[in-house]
Amino acid sequence: xxxxxxxxxxAQSTTPADPRVVEAMIPYFTEKFGHPASRNHPFGWxxxxxxxxxxxxLATLISARDPKELVFTSGGTESINLALKGVAEMxxxxxxxxxxxxxxxxxxxxxxxxxxxxxxKVSYVPVQPDGLIDVDxxxxxxxxxxxxxxxxxANNEIGTIQDVPAIGKLAKEKGILFHTDATQAVGKIPxxxxxxxxxLLSCTAHLMYGPKGVGALYVRRKAPRVRLAPMIDxxxxxxxxxxGTLPVPLIVGFGKAAEIARAEMGAEAERLAKLxxxxxxxxxxxxxxxxxxxxxxxxxxxxxxISFAYVEGESVLMGLNKETxxxxxxxxxxxxxxxxxxxxxxxxxxxxxxxxxxxxxxxxTTSEEVEYVxxxxxxxxxxxxxMSPLYELAKEGVDLxxxxxxxx
Amino acid sequence: MAYSDxxxxxxxxxxxxGSFGKDTPGVGTGLVGAPECGDVMKLQIKVNLETxxxxxxxxxxxxxxxxxxxxSLATEWLKGKTVDExxxxxxxxxxxxxxxxPVKIHCSVLAEDAIKAALADYKEKSATTAVAAASK
Numbered sequence: 001x002x003x004x005x006x007x008x009x010x011a012q013s014t015t016p017a018d019p020r021v022v023e024a025m026i027p028y029f030t031e032k033f034g035h036p037a038s039r040n041h042p043f044g045w046x047x048x049x050x051x052x053x054x055x056x057x058l059a060t061l062i063s064a065r066d067p068k069e070l071v072f073t074s075g076g077t078e079s080i081n082l083a084l085k086g087v088a089e090m091x092x093x094x095x096x097x098x099x100x101x102x103x104x105x106x107x108x109x110x111x112x113x114x115x116x117x118x119x120x121k122v123s124y125v126p127v128q129p130d131g132l133i134d135v136d137x138x139x140x141x142x143x144x145x146x147x148x149x150x151x152x153x154a155n156n157e158i159g160t161i162q163d164v165p166a167i168g169k170l171a172k173e174k175g176i177l178f179h180t181d182a183t184q185a186v187g188k189i190p191x192x193x194x195x196x197x198x199x200l201l202s203c204t205a206h207l208m209y210g211p212k213g214v215g216a217l218y219v220r221r222k223a224p225r226v227r228l229a230p231m232i233d234x235x236x237x238x239x240x241x242x243x244g245t246l247p248v249p250l251i252v253g254f255g256k257a258a259e260i261a262r263a264e265m266g267a268e269a270e271r272l273a274k275l276x277x278x279x280x281x282x283x284x285x286x287x288x289x290x291x292x293x294x295x296x297x298x299x300x301x302x303x304x305x306i307s308f309a310y311v312e313g314e315s316v317l318m319g320l321n322k323e324t325x326x327x328x329x330x331x332x333x334x335x336x337x338x339x340x341x342x343x344x345x346x347x348x349x350x351x352x353x354x355x356x357x358x359x360x361x362x363x364x365t366t367s368e369e370v371e372y373v374x375x376x377x378x379x380x381x382x383x384x385x386x387m388s389p390l391y392e393l394a395k396e397g398v399d400l401x402x403x404x405x406x407x408x
Numbered sequence: 409m410a411y412s413d414x415x416x417x418x419x420x421x422x423x424x425x426g427s428f429g430k431d432t433p434g435v436g437t438g439l440v441g442a443p444e445c446g447d448v449m450k451l452q453i454k455v456n457l458e459t460x461x462x463x464x465x466x467x468x469x470x471x472x473x474x475x476x477x478x479x480s481l482a483t484e485w486l487k488g489k490t491v492d493e494x495x496x497x498x499x500x501x502x503x504x505x506x507x508x509x510p511v512k513i514h515c516s517v518l519a520e521d522a523i524k525a526a527l528a529d530y531k532e533k534s535a536t537t538a539v540a541a542a543s544k
Contacts, residue, residue, distance in 0.1 A: 312446050314472035318411070318419055331446050332472040332511075339446060350444035387425045387476065389450035389468040390443060405442035 011362035018209040024256040028249035054255025075215035076183035079202035086228030095145040131160030131294035153185035158294030159303025168197020187261035210257030214250035273301035282374030310391035319380035329356035412507040418477035436530025447471035451522035478519035
């Protein structure tokens with residue numbers, strides 16, 4: 001198959017919608033446009049039926065006991081906000097302490113920072129060099145005032161999959177609620193809220209080949225029954241937890257995406273892991289001093305994150321961006337001008353955080369694309385190293401740490 | 409963020425990449441920035457000891473595309489200038505030439521620092537050489 005440019009390998013930022021998803025959505029814009037809360041006419045019934053099917057499909061995908069446990073939101077960020085703020089407000093009398101980790105995505109960290117300003121105490125558990133959170137470190141952070149543990153299921157940068165069942169078990173043992181940000185995991189790897197002891201789970205459609213603008217929060221109804229203070233007041237939709245007219249076409253698309261994911265996840269994960277491993281081989285076999293970030297055997301199948309010593313991430317992307325879309329932990333690619341806090345938290349030097357590149361594959365990635373991107377990456381790294389003063393110094397045997405750098 | 413054509417051109421066709429021997433007479437070396445900040449520039453000038461004119465300049469840069477372009481442009485501008493003229497190159501000249509956006513101004517500052525460091529190194533070395541010659 002001929003290559004089509006640009007090649008998209010940034011699928012942990014978003015995924016293209018599956019054409020089957022789009023097809024399922026279309027009637028809900030035009031013919032079946034009713035308000036699902038209109039209880040007294042067929043337009044409403046039809047829209048409600050569409051939402052019900054979607055809710056059921058999503059419940060099945062994450063093995064929720066009851067579809068009513070799913071609350072539709074505008075996406076992962078809103079789900080995380082609702083979970084954390086909703087629990088904090090509702091359980092404030094019980095306690096004022098939250099345990100989370102340093103590698104949560106920004107939404108999780110920023111909500112925690114806000115809660116701290118409001119008087120809550122938050123413990124940020126560090127990450128081990130391999131990207132895993134030590135469950136014992138979570139245990140040690142728990143106090144008798146802890147009301148919530150919030151740990152991401154799989155990391156957005158390095159793809160590391162946490163030991164969620166062990167954290168769920170710990171939470172049950174201590175009688176503390178457990179929220180997981182599963183935006184990167186749902187639809188990609190098996191997620192079972194019952195078997196894994198998850199009380200709250202955030203997910204989003206656009207990372208699993210669904211549309212942008214819709215997400216969901218799973219809120220356990222039994223053992224324990226989780227209660228949340230709503231963030232948005234209004235018509236009392238979604239069991240009062242999230243008012244606002246439901247975006248029916250988006251929800252229908254989310255449901256379709258969940259159905260496809262459930263049916264195809266096994267084969268897709270296997271295919272993507274093989275392609276990912278091939279990409280990794282092409283690069284690591286040709287480039288010295290390239291370091292894999294995150295534990296190799298506990299990664300999302302589509303994720304590859306490598307730090308290339310002595311070259312800066314944005315300059316790598318610039319060498320490829322006409323033809324390939326990738327992402328970097330480099331400061332120059334972030335709005336905050338700070339390098340990746342995830343890579344930095346692994347204990348790598350800040351220089352390696354600036355040098356990290358994330359390749360993320362998706363349902364429509366081909367082996368031709370993988371071969372091409374692998375080869376081109378190798379070329380670009382070699383070219384940039386030829387103009388890197390750090391590579392030159394290192395090759396001369398100079399220890400870069402021995403130089404007294406004059407930072408700006 | 410889109411890059412200006414000139415930044416892309418310097419990135420794709422960097423001028424004067426390379427190194428001179430540090431101890432070669434007439435060579436001044438500036439090494440500025442820090443790996444943890446994501447930017448390191450090495451800029452070298454080779455001065456004709458008779459005329460005081462910069463005959464050649466080379467750079468190597470670890471940094472983003474704008475940092476590479478800023479140092480590449482600096483080497484182009486340095487060639488043919490006298491040491492005193494070179495000292496007058498300002499980071500704002502680089503910003504204007506490459507149309508750098510505000511978040512990339514630090515790249516031009518670093519390039520100016522690299523020029524100053526190379527000139528200072530050259531002057532220091534020639535002073536030492538002169539002292540050594542005088543004491544003979």
